[in-house]
Amino acid sequence: MGSIAADTPHPFDPLSLAEIETAINTVKKAHGQVFFNVVSLQEPRKAEMTAWLANPETTSRPKRFADVVVIAPGGKVYDGLVDLAEAKITKWDLLDGEQPIITMEELQLVEHVVRKDPKVIEQCIISGVAPEDMHKVYCDPWTIGYDERFGNKVRLQQALMYYRPDIDNCQYQYPLDFCPIYDADKGEIIAIDIPKVRRPLSKAPSMDYHPAAVEARGGYRTDLKPINITQPEGVSFKLTGREIEWQNWKFHIGFNYREGIVLNNITFNDKGTVRPIFYRLSLAEMVVPYGNPEAPHHHKHALDQGEYGAGYMTNSLSLGCDCKGSIHYMDAEFPTRDGGLRTIKNAICIHEEDAGILFKHSDFRDDSVIVTRGRKLIIQQIFTAANYEYVVAWVFHQDGTIAPQIKLTGILNTYAMLEDEDTHGWGTQVYPGVNAHNHQHLFCLRIDANIDGPNNTVFVNDAVPSEAPVGSPENYYGNGFYNKRTKLATEGESKTDYNGATSRAWEIANTNKLNPYSKKPVSYKLVSREVPGLMPKEGSLVWKRASFARHAVHVTKYRDDELWPAGKHVPQTSGEPSRGLAEWIGDGTTSIDNTDIVLWHTFGVTHFPSPEDFPVMPAEPMILLLRPRNFFAGNPVMDVPPSYASTPSQILAGKQGVLDATDKLSTLAFANGNGASCCKSNGANGTH
Amino acid sequence: MGSIAADTPHPFDPLSLAEIETAINTVKKAHGQVFFNVVSLQEPRKAEMTAWLANPETTSRPKRFADVVVIAPGGKVYDGLVDLAEAKITKWDLLDGEQPIITMEELQLVEHVVRKDPKVIEQCIISGVAPEDMHKVYCDPWTIGYDERFGNKVRLQQALMYYRPDIDNCQYQYPLDFCPIYDADKGEIIAIDIPKVRRPLSKAPSMDYHPAAVEARGGYRTDLKPINITQPEGVSFKLTGREIEWQNWKFHIGFNYREGIVLNNITFNDKGTVRPIFYRLSLAEMVVPYGNPEAPHHHKHALDQGEYGAGYMTNSLSLGCDCKGSIHYMDAEFPTRDGGLRTIKNAICIHEEDAGILFKHSDFRDDSVIVTRGRKLIIQQIFTAANYEYVVAWVFHQDGTIAPQIKLTGILNTYAMLEDEDTHGWGTQVYPGVNAHNHQHLFCLRIDANIDGPNNTVFVNDAVPSEAPVGSPENYYGNGFYNKRTKLATEGESKTDYNGATSRAWEIANTNKLNPYSKKPVSYKLVSREVPGLMPKEGSLVWKRASFARHAVHVTKYRDDELWPAGKHVPQTSGEPSRGLAEWIGDGTTSIDNTDIVLWHTFGVTHFPSPEDFPVMPAEPMILLLRPRNFFAGNPVMDVPPSYASTPSQILAGKQGVLDATDKLSTLAFANGNGASCCKSNGANGTH
Ligand SMILES: [Co+2]
Ligand SMILES: [Co+2]
Incomplete structure (x- = not known):
């Protein structure tokens, strides 16, 4: 990097506190006091960045820009850019009918307003809450999704209401049945959705998970003996700034308010040749549609990353509980709403784990044997979306496999129900008076592929039987089968769904380079088996707003700034037209054959709650694989010591x-x- | 257990060495010298066993019987029973046209015969092997599958041929192109399958995985720092005989020649109430169909458990390499072919592992938080089926989930190919001259359910959208969806396939008992996502022989001795009629509604080899879940210390x-x- 000072940020580095401050001051100077929703790295343009990566000594370093989104007095939303070296605003667009991301600070305000609102107090009384107990009333403010009564020019939150008999009770046991709607510009409640059937506050005894409650029920189990995991000689990875090297892997670990962890420029050192694999990997969006069609639940769905941000909601992780072993942490740095700075300590944890047997073979003749144990590297964050927690882990294996893994835990979103009320199949009574609605958790993995270079092609791979009938000379015993490869030639053709019967996988190939032995294109295969269909119907609000969730896979040609498949400003989008992926794909004619492409993969789980999930859910894991196939000329881990x-x-x-x-x-x-x-x-x- | 001596075996215990010896001596006394293929526990009749389990003090203990299969002179196969207390044969049936399992000792013999056979030597010369190098010729003997030229009255093996230039070379790099057929009764080669296109012995340099080869290529990587895993206070599980107790779980760990690990009488202590969940769990059969329809590969498929035995092929495991941490081992004991005894030391390993976050929630208001780490218990074996290794782990979680996991490693089955030969899509050149054929690994999990008692019912669960159209009053926003439950009322109806789009799961319910809160039947759900269709076509040899693989799920009414879904004696079955599951189900009219049932689940992977898999495969894991749903009245792990x-x-x-x-x-x-x-x-x- 020539004469660049050691503390010069890597172009992929998140904005430093100093850079955030520069951006804030630049904006304040020009536009006075505003609310800062976003001050985040505008990632370098890819053409410029790849030129610099290829030749950092002689190419000029991409400049640093801050992507800034603010709300000015009167609720005016501006989307701008600040050139950080020059402290100069280079873009400043007034948005119309677009609502920027809702910050944690905005969310925090609503509960205080709700508790004092006379109309809310009136409803609380109807529910059985005394006015003097309004401090025991809580709310989880959610975006409203989209509500045609209000449109998207007014900034709204819906307040899902709860009660805590005691401050330490889990409030999700005591849902209230009405839903105030909060106007963020006015700072007041502008409406209350009141159901036809009223459901008074539950009188059920609490069943809490906190220590005092467990002690009261008989205490903790005492038969778990400790397992100690230590690395007395230190860890096997190396960090240079935010670039990590481990077991032939090298990549940059970024983080932003929106996606949380972003991995860039992922390469694998294949016997001395550094081979690019992915330019960028992230969890780019998610949607959690709820399945109760009765008002006001019918617009209950969360696009958590676009609406609240997996970065903004990320936890400060703790040594010895969130993470066990020898851990390296990275912080995250964000603006506060009024233009201050905040740091989330330990936003990312990085550690190694034993991965069991990496490979083994023994010869039945003489019991000669080789046993080699594997290791994995885990880059992890945990974010809390009100009731739910998402544990997101990027797991790297020595054999070239990357296994993104998500664990779901936390608490169900709940609603009030009467004793013996019929849930009509839209939910489950998980505790007396507590109805947990059916829902899905659908995540969109953005794979900016770079398999031995930017020009890649995606093929659907289906295992299919030979066409020749049983008994025919070509298939006498009927056992013939093969891997049917179907090229996805255009963005339109790329809309594909999962097929379990054919073990469907998506092959991201570089058709310009063949494996020396198999003569097949070098590739990474997306192997993903948790791929439910989108339950909201075609034409539904969720289908319109979350177009990425319509299919398991979409592929687009790479274009700068197409990062988030539900659009950049997600709250209160109507879906007419659909923002993000559907908009980018348009008529679908753009070629994705042998060019720089991005694969968008939607996966997840369909969740029918059950009492086991309450009051706090045992973690449920989900895993998918990006596996090298025909990429290496042989097993790449034979040199791992047995x-x-x-x-x-x-x-x-x-x-x-x-x-x-x-x-x-x-x-x-x-x-x-x-x-x-x-x-x-x-x-x-x-x-x- | 009253006055029963401490060393009295539990009725589920495998036969002890003394019991095996008693059975052998009893048979020898009656029938003279025979070859012993099987001397194994005949599991107690269920009615008798459940009566005893319910009341061991006052019910008479089930008697111990040895299931004995022998080959007498002249190739006569007998299937018998020995009453061990009486040392008395109580059944002695001569079989006709059935071949018992092939033992490791039988497999070992073939290579020696092949090396000396003049016709084989002749073919080796044609392949380019000098007669003086016949000691460098190796073979993996496989059952022949079924070959209509020979039928099933003659006991056969096909010898897949290989060469090792050096004794330490991996022979799968040097396949020979012809296939001798061995008659086990005569002990000689009775035919050789010779392909039309000849493929001489590969001259490619070897690429081995053994240490000397790795050293010659530059040596082992040196940047892996140790991870130490220790339990200084000991393990958290307790063993009484072969009954294990851990974190509310209790079950018996059996082992047999066929299935390997068998878990019996699995219960969970739910706050003081011991609740039965499964009467018996095992991997009951598997099939590995290869996809090359060209002779002689067209009959290449292995029903490894029925043909060779996951118990007979199991590895002796090693502390600190196969298993890391604090390990308990159990041995396996078998007869030798001539009536001796053999012990596989450390056939089963049992240990705990940290399982990451068990549950977490933090409140966004004040960062109050709970983080509880989980633990898992792993009962594991590894078996080697010639080239392949299967790592089978039964993973128990604290929350009531059982997660069977299989890792595939070892070496690809390979065949010779010419330079630039067209594989016609039936295989992949993984190394010069080495063609690895497409194949599947399909496993049949046998679930003898006992969900709060023997009378259970299976429902297919599909997530489906509301039938009401978008915009209708019943589904205005189009988001409605529910869990559609379809009862499988008869054995015929139970034949069901996977559907990824509906997140299909199979619910094993006790409809006689409802969850107190959800009012839904208590159940365990089978959540399995690796469920490829059977690639061999309907009516094919594999389809006929491995009827369990036709569908993801079959359910049968419990009947004693219906343990193995391809039949008891699997080698050389013709599939006409299909043995095992298809035979038991018959016309499909038997009711499986609210009765004692067994669920048979076929899952696995479709494997298109690639050079990364060669010469030894990095382990590929597969996992499925048996999850309590509506079984507990709440999260069962709240008392795990945070x-x-x-x-x-x-x-x-x-x-x-x-x-x-x-x-x-x-x-x-x-x-x-x-x-x-x-x-x-x-x-x-x-x-x-
Ligand atoms: Co959920
Ligand atoms: Co395989």
Whole structure:
């Protein structure tokens, strides 16, 4: 990087506190006091960035720009750019009918307003809450989704209402049945959605998960013995700024308010050749549609990343509980609404884990064997979307596989119900008086592919039987089958769904480069099995607003700034027309054959709640794989040191010369247990 | 257990060495010297066993029987039973046209015969192997599947042929192109399948995975730092005989020659009530169909458990390499072919692992938080089916979930190919001269359900949109969706396939017992996403022989001895008629509604090999879940001690009284790294 100072940010680095401050001051100077919704890195233009990455010594370094979104007095929304080196605004657009992301600070305000609003107090009384107990009333403010009564020129939140008999009770046990609507510009409640059937506050005893409640029920179990995980010699990864190197992988770890973790310029050192794989990976959007069609639940759905931000909602992680072992943390830095600065300490945790057996083979003839244990690298964040928590982990394996993993935990969104009320199948009574509605969690993984270079092509891969009938000469025993590859030639053709019966996978290939042995294009395959269909129907509000969720896969030609598939400003979009992906694809004629492409993959779970999920849910994991196929010329992990290896010649020589690097800290569980010294026990075929 | 001696076996225990010996001696006494293929526990009749389990003090203990299969002189196959207490044969049936399982000892014999057979030597010469190099010729003997030229009265193996230039070379790099057929009764080669196109022995340099080869290529990577996993206070599970207790779970761990690990009488202690969940769980059969329809590959498929046995092929596991941490092992005991005894030391390993976050929630208002880490218990075996290894793990979670997991590793089955030969899409050149054929690995999980008692019912669960159109009063915003439950009333109706679009799951319910809150039947759901269709066509040999693989799920009424869905004696079955599941289901009219049922689930992967898989495959995992739904009245893990918990009142009191049990051994990765004391860092919303 030539003469650039050591503290010069990498072009992919998030804005530093100093840079955020520069942007804020620049805006304030020009436009006075405004509310800052966003001050975030505008990522470098790709053409400029790839030129610099290819030749940092001689190419000029991409300039740093801040993407700034503010709300000015009168509710005017501006979307601008600040050139940070020059402290100069280079773009300043007034938006019309677009609502920027809702910040945590905006969310925090609503509860205070709700508690004092006379109409809300009146409804609380109807529900059975005494006016003097209004401090026990809580609300989770959500965007309104889209509500045609109000449109999108007024900035709104709907307040999902709850009650806590005691300050430490889990409020989701005590939902209130009405829903105030908050006008963020006025700072007041402008309407209340009141259901026809009223459901008074539940009188059920609380069932809390906090320690005092557990103690009162008999206390914690005492039979769990500790498992210690330590790395006395340190970790196996190396960081230079935010660039990490581990087991042939190298990539940059970014973070923004919207997507949270962003991984850039992911490469793999293949025996000395640094091979690009992905230019950028992120969880770009999500949608959580709820399935109760009765008002006011019918517009209950959350596009959490676009509406609140997986970065803004991210947790400050803790050593020894969120993360165990030897951990490296990175902070996240954001503006406050009034132009201050805030730091989320430990927003990202990075650590290694043992990954079990990486490969093994033993020869049945002589029990010669090799056992090699694997390791994985995990880049993780956890964000809290009101009731829910999402644990997002980017898991790197030594064999070239990247396995994004999401765990769902936290608390169900709940609504009030009468005793023995019929839920009509739209929800489940998870506790007396608590109706948890059916919902989906659908995530959109944005894969900016760079498989041995930017020009890539996507093929659908389906396992299909031979067309020849059983008994025919071409397929006498009827066993023939093959991998049917279908090229997705245009953005329109790329709209594809999952097919479990054919083990469908999507192959991101570089057709310009063939594997030396298989003569097939080098590729990464997207192997994803948790791919439910979108339950909201075609033409529904969710279908319109979250166009990415209509299909498991869309592919677009790369265009700068097409980052978020429900659009940049998501709150209160009507879906007419659909923003983001549907808009970008348009008539679908754009070629995606052998060009710079982005694959958008929607996956997730359909969640029918059950009492096991209440009052707090045991984590449910979801995993998908990006696997090298025909990418390497052979198994890329043969040089990972084995735990044990013996060859036929060593067996013949009485095990002389065997490689024994077994873990000496492993022990038998019981002193009187049956065990054997490692790998030297009688073989599988040893006779007694 | 009253006055029964401490060393009296549990009725589910595998036969002890002494019992095996008793059975062998009893048979020898009656029938002279025979070859012993099987001497294994005949599991107690269920009616008798459940009576005893319910009341062991007053009910008579089920008697112990040995299931014995032998081959007598002249190739006569007998299937018998020995009453062990009486040392008496109680059944002795001569089989006709049925071949019992092929033992490891039988497999071992073939290579020696092949090397000396003049016709094989002749073919080796044609392939380019000198007669003096016949000791470098190897074969993997497989059952023949079924071959109409020979039928099933002659006991056969096909010898897949390989060569090792050096004794330590991986032979799968050097396949030979012809296939001798071995008659086990005669002990000689009776035919050789010779392809029309000859493919001489590959001259490619070897690419081995053994240490010397890795060293010659530059050596092992040196940048992996150790991860130590220890349990200084011991493990959290308890064993009484083969019954394990851990985190409210209790079950018996059996093992047999066929299925390997068998788990019986699985119960969960739900706040003092011991609730039955599964009477028996096992991997009951598998099939690996290969997809090349060209002779002689067209009959290449393995029903590994029925043909060779996941128990017989199981590895002796090693402390510190196959298993890391604090491990308990169990041995497996079998007869030898000539009536001796053999022990596979450490056939099963049992250990705990940290399972990451079990649940978490933080309140966005005040950052009050609970973080609880999970633990899992793993019962594992690894078996080697010639080239392949299967790592089978039964993973128990604290929340009542059982997650069977299979990892595939080992080596591809390979065949010879000419330079630039067209594989016609039936395989992939993974290395010069090495064609790895397309194949599937399909496993059949046998679930003998006992959800709060034996009378259970299976429902298909599909997530489906409301039938009401978008804009209609019943579904105005189009978001309505629900869980459509379809009862499988008869064995015929139970034949069901996976549907990813509807997030299909199978609900094993006890309709006689409703959850107190949801009023839905208590149930366990089978959530399985790796469910490819069977690629061999309807009417094909594989379709006929492996009827369990025709559908993702079959359900049958429980009947004693219906354990293995391709039949008891699998080698050389013709599939006419289909043995096992198809035979048991018959016309499909048997009711499975509210009765004792068994669910058979076929899952797996479709494998199109690529060079990354060669010469040894990085492990590919597959996982499925058996999850309690509406089974518990609430989250069953709230009493697992949290790592950290703070309540709103404690936050208000300056964090006084918070529960801090964070792992004190966790450290920051870098001394100069950025970190914070656990859970006491600035909250997510803390301002800078
Ligand atoms: Co959910
Ligand atoms: Co395979």
